[in-house]
Every structure is written in structure tokens, then in C-alpha cells.
Amino acid sequence: MGRAPCCDKASVKKGPWAPEEDTMLKEYIEKHGTGGNWIALPQKAGLKRCGKSCRLRWLNYLRPNIKHGDFSDEEDRIICSLYVNIGSRWSIIAAQLPGRTDNDIKNYWNTKLKKKLMGLIPLSHQRKQPSFPSSSLQNPPSHQLYGEYCTYSPIGTSSFTGVELEPYTLPPSNYASTSSNPFYQNQDSMTSLSPMKYYYPIKDNMLMFGSEGSCSSSDGSCTQGMEIKQEEIGYQGYNNDNFMLCYSNSNDGEKSCVGGCYSQSLTPLDYDLEDIKQLISSTSFNNVDENKTEEKGFYYYY
DNA sequence: AAACCCGCCAACCGCACCGAG
DNA sequence: GCTCGGTGCGGTTGGCGGGTT
Numbered sequence: 001m002g003r004a005p006c007c008d009k010a011s012v013k014k015g016p017w018a019p020e021e022d023t024m025l026k027e028y029i030e031k032h033g034t035g036g037n038w039i040a041l042p043q044k045a046g047l048k049r050c051g052k053s054c055r056l057r058w059l060n061y062l063r064p065n066i067k068h069g070d071f072s073d074e075e076d077r078i079i080c081s082l083y084v085n086i087g088s089r090w091s092i093i094a095a096q097l098p099g100r101t102d103n104d105i106k107n108y109w110n111t112k113l114k115k116k117l118m119g120l121i122p123l124s125h126q127r128k129q130p131s132f133p134s135s136s137l138q139n140p141p142s143h144q145l146y147g148e149y150c151t152y153s154p155i156g157t158s159s160f161t162g163v164e165l166e167p168y169t170l171p172p173s174n175y176a177s178t179s180s181n182p183f184y185q186n187q188d189s190m191t192s193l194s195p196m197k198y199y200y201p202i203k204d205n206m207l208m209f210g211s212e213g214s215c216s217s218s219d220g221s222c223t224q225g226m227e228i229k230q231e232e233i234g235y236q237g238y239n240n241d242n243f244m245l246c247y248s249n250s251n252d253g254e255k256s257c258v259g260g261c262y263s264q265s266l267t268p269l270d271y272d273l274e275d276i277k278q279l280i281s282s283t284s285f286n287n288v289d290e291n292k293t294e295e296k297g298f299y300y301y302y
Numbered sequence: 303a304a305a306c307c308c309g310c311c312a313a314c315c316g317c318a319c320c321g322a323g
Numbered sequence: 324g325c326t327c328g329g330t331g332c333g334g335t336t337g338g339c340g341g342g343t344t
Contacts, residue, residue: 091332107311
């Protein structure tokens with residue numbers, strides 16, 4: 001037996017909100033607050049709306065200090081950084097961006113930012129030495145744990161069915177104790193990395209990262225293993241302990257990867273936001289010519 | 303000018319979580 | 324410990340408007 005609906009769908013209005021409805025809702029909440037009961041609110045406010053609909057309207061549109069419109073480069077970086085770390089936890093990401101709603105960010109990601117990032121993927125799949133962000137790193141590029149360079153295979157043009165990542169190597173023994181990089185805060189997860197190659201299978205046009213069916217978290221959010229569509233290959237994704245974001249340098253097309261550890265004992269939210277910003281801002285993330293990168297992405301994928 | 307296409311975004315839907323009883 | 328109702332969240336849908344053919 002399914003759940004009872006939250007409201008009588010036959011008697012509530014659906015679709016776009018009229019200005020009068022907005023006014024009624026806003027005035028009621030400003031006067032009485034939500035009362036902690038959204039289900040009862042529409043009746044009290046004289047609205048023929050579902051309580052959930054009222055809540056959504058308030059949170060996403062009527063609430064004070066809501067920011068709409070263009071996202072700044074800084075906001076882009078924060079979104080990308082957090083997405084790399086925690087996936088599509090939009091409410092958490094929104095919490096880091098004052099005035100932005102989860103719905104806004106989700107829409108922005110799905111319609112614009114994802115495509116922008118897709119455009120960062122290089123035309124060539126030649127292996128190159130990576131260019132490493134330096135400001136937030138205290139180790140040279142030879143330190144393979146932090147950033148691996150990745151190899152791609154053109155999709156659908158050969159029998160190759162996976163993406164090869166370079167083997168992880170253990171960090172220098174003195175590294176963790178001296179690093180301020182948030183990605184290195186959990187030493188245990190680093191040293192447990194096995195020095196082996198990872199071949200991620202392509203299945204149903206999806207690259208599979210982590211063990212298949214590794215969705216073991218209680219909320220089903222699957223943050224430690226994710227599927228990545230081929231067209232989103234710029235995200236090299238997670239294995240069980242690591243994630244990797246690859247991008248190309250907008251100036252010379254050189255590819256770089258940013259990666260790190262992701263452990264159960266250290267949630268992404270433990271990362272200092274400033275550190276995350278610093279990491280992303282040290283990449284060539286910004287200053288992307290969207291028109292050019294779109295073109296590149298198109299050429300590469302089709 | 304009309305038809306069609308496509309991107310954007312507000313809103314909906316269903317599921318999971320959580321707390322009260 | 325279980326049930327139930329309310330809430331929050333993420334995925335998806337569908338209407339609208341602008342651009343293109």
C-alpha cells in the first residue's frame with residue numbers, strides 16, 4: 001500500500017503561481033511565520049495549494065534575499081568543487097552560496113555548468129604531463145597521489161571499453177603531517193590505496209566508478225561510487241576512496257587532473273570552504289570561453 | 303510569417319528521513 | 324520498536340520564450 005498523498009490533489013491548484021497567490025503566501029508568512037506546518041498553511045492562508053507547493057514557492061522564490069540570475073565565476077568554482085566532492089547534494093551546495101536555492105543551482109548545473117565543463121575536455125587523448133595547480137599544493141607533480149594524469153579513449157571508435165587511470169602511489173611519509181590541503185586530511189585513507197591500475201568499464205554508455213552496486217550509504221546517495229555518463233567524462237569520478245576531476249588548460253589545451261581522498265571518516269563537509277575555493281581557483285577553471293569550449297566539446301564527442 | 307527546435311527554469315513527483323505518539 | 328504524518332531532497336517534467344529554418 002502506498003503512502004497517502006500529502007493533500008487532496010483534486011482540490012488543489014497546480015501550475016504557475018499567480019501574483020495574488022504570491023502576495024497571499026508572502027503576507028501570511030511574514031505575519032504568522034510558517035508555524036512549522038506547511039500542510040496546514042495553505043488553508044490558513046486561504047490558498048488552494050498543496051503545502052509542499054507553498055513551501056517550494058516560498059523557499060525558491062518568495063523568501064527574502066533570494067538571488068536570481070547569473071552565477072559568478074566564484075560561485076561556479078564553489079559549485080564545481082562541491083559537486084566533485086559530494087555529488088548532487090544540491091541543498092548542501094546551496095548552503096555554501098548565500099541567496100541561492102538548491103533548485104537554482106541544480107538547474108544551473110544541468111543546463112549550463114555541466115556543459116561548460118564538458119567543453120573543457122581536450123580534443124586529444126594523448127597522454128601528457130599534467131600541469132598541476134600550485135598554490136594550494138606543497139608537493140611537486142611527481143607526487144602521484146594528488147593528481148594523476150588520465151588517458152582517454154575516443155568513445156565508440158574502438159574496442160577499448162574502459163578508462164585507464166594511472167596507478168596510485170603512496171605519498172611521502174612526511175606529507176600528510178605537513179599538508180594543509182583538505183584533501184589530505186585523512187591519512188589512513190591515503191595509505192590504504194592500492195597501487196594498481198584501475199580500468200573502469202563502460203556500460204550502457206556510462207562509465208562505472210567504484211564497485212558496481214556500491215551504493216551502501218543509508219540515504220542511498222551513493223557518494224562513494226558514482227556513474228558518469230560518457231559525455232561527462234571530464235569527471236573521472238570516484239573509486240571507493242578517491243575522486244578525480246580532469247580538465248584542460250584553456251590556454252594550451254593541456255590536461256590536468258585534480259584528485260584526492262574521500263573517506264568515510266572525513267565527510268566533504270569537513271573541508272574548509274576556503275580551501276576548496278583555493279584549490280579550484282588555482283586551476284584553469286575560470287576564464288573559459290564558453291563558445292570555444294562548447295565547440296571543442298562538440299567536436300570531441302560527436 | 304509560420305513551423306520547428308532547443309534551452310531555461312518553475313514546479314511537480316516520489317522517496318527517504320525524522321520525530322512524535 | 325513500530326506507525327504515521329510532516330518535511331526535505333533530488334530527479335524529472337512541461338510550459339514558455341527565443342532562435343533558427
